[in-house]
Amino acid sequence: MRGPVMKIEDIAVRYGDCWSIRSATITLEPGVIHAILGENGAGKSTLLKAAAGFAPRVAGTVRIEDGRGFGAQDAAGDPKPQAWTNAIGMVHQHFMLVSAFTALENLVLGSEPTGSFGRLDLAKARREAEALMETTGLRVNLDARTSDLAVGERQRLEILRVLYRGARAILLDEPTAVLSPLEAEELYTTLGALAEGGATIAVVTHRMDEVLRFAGHVTIMRRGRTVLSRPITADERDHPKRLEDELTRAIMGGEPPPEASPPALAEDAEVALSIEDLVLVDAAGKRVLDGLCLAVKKGEIVGIAGIEGNGQRELVRAVAGLEPGVAGSIVLGGARLPAVRSTEDLRKRRRAIAVVHEDRHADGLMLDATVGDNLVLGELGQIDGPAAEAALIKRRIDRFGVNPPDAARRAGELSGGNQQKVVVGRALDRIEASPERALVVLGQPTRGVDVGAAATIHGAIVAAAEKGLAVLVVSADLGELRRLAHRILVLHRGRIVTELPPTSSDDVIGRAMLGMEDA
């Protein structure tokens, strides 16, 4: 199944009065993984959408050549040919699955096989799905409800869905942002095999290590333009430091920011947060938190590593007071936190604890509200008039580099990384100003965020610890935990199984994440 060559020539894309892409030129060839990197808002997602034929292009051409000649689509390129739709599959940053459907139903949605009288032939769908899983090595439980699937499984389902429709070019928008390192590795093995089989593969990512290890070609976007596009040689892969520096400079348009490191921790620092024997049983009777214990001192940054789905989300929600069924105790500053029974209880907890949930769309943002409203969400009635509110919003936009710096824009129109800056910036900036501040809990704080913005967020996390707050960081990015944390705790099946120093290798942490005893 050889994929098409896709030539995107000098395209420009505009949403209303906002230029998303000013000038981008890129050629995607079958047979290699083509990585696309760049700052938040540089236009990477839009570039993929334009390639797939559904971004409002105002100039340029997208040419697809696969020997059968799909031809070119110029700026006024709609409607796109059916062959185009079938040949190119896009896996979006935010999954496009119907959570109430089974995996099988989602897989065939929109291209369902039919039997007599045009009825859906589920048996045939299952046979075809099984065959596809066999050839690609991508496996999911076809009968599971999609809402019950782990995030890595949902990712696989999205790719299977695209392949099921016969796509030979697969465009993936930050596919590893939600995956653990092991799942990401598996995904790249699959993509590598698909590329070797002749597919055209493009991946948008912020993770440099993935580019250095797996990509055969790299393109960098900056402020709506492609500024570098070139192959990666085997020799460069063996000595990646120079390439990494070159790419980082191209992304940033200058020298990379200095890396954060945890502040010095006083030996006699008091324990700020103490969690004892936390137990939470889900609707299916599974103990998602199973006797979890941990402690964090004042001024300490503790990292939590673990494969997604081992209790991270529930731990963060329990500390935030959003899991009424949780048993065990959470002690903050020597006092046991009472159960949250009212909005006032929740407010009280928020004055002491800042929380960033891992799913920004479900728990952190109102996409239809403005950036400004989102930046002060939850502070209703606590800010002294509209002028003070406008000043606070402006400060948060400036401090975290939200781009475009426009408080009146709808949050849903921001790029993914800029949405993340809004959520994290709001939490960190607010807690620092609270007289009752004690704890920051962050779920995947730099997911989908570029190097520069990650440095800003890391700086703010370190600043919070320097102010004496206890900090708990849950992250799938082990490099981030190593850089930021004083200690790394490994979460496995709802409990902390190991404590490791931040100098531990990926291999050691990875083994502990799998629950291996010798880690």
Ligand SMILES: Nc1ncnc2c1ncn2[C@@H]1O[C@H](COP(=O)(O)OP(=O)(O)OP(=O)(O)O)[C@@H](O)[C@H]1O
């Ligand atoms: N539907 C839309 N309406 C208005 N503006 C949009 C829309 N989609 C994207 N934009 C704007 O286009 C620009 C590029 O966005 P895009 O999502 O392509 O960036 P990106 O490089 O993928 O960023 P990130 O790394 O943060 O995901 C941003 O300024 C964004 O705000």
